[in-house]
Amino acid sequence: MACYFCQKNVKEIDYKDAEVLSRFVSSTYKIKARKKSGLCALHQRGTAKAIKRARQLGLMPYLAK
Numbered sequence: 001m002a003c004y005f006c007q008k009n010v011k012e013i014d015y016k017d018a019e020v021l022s023r024f025v026s027s028t029y030k031i032k033a034r035k036k037s038g039l040c041a042l043h044q045r046g047t048a049k050a051i052k053r054a055r056q057l058g059l060m061p062y063l064a065k
Helices: 017-025 041-056
Strands: none
Touching: 017 041
16 A cells, blocks of 8 residues: 555645545544554654644644544
């Protein structure tokens, strides 16, 4: 399984794109592990940082209700 961002040739992961980032969180809004998400190490770190940034700005929830 190839990395989603490597396939799409994405250089920067946009924290404002919550729709794409929601693919990499579980139903309880925990960040998925690398084995589950299928991302390479570089993009896994960037995705985690973008998800955390989106959570702080209120674009993504911390917890499921």
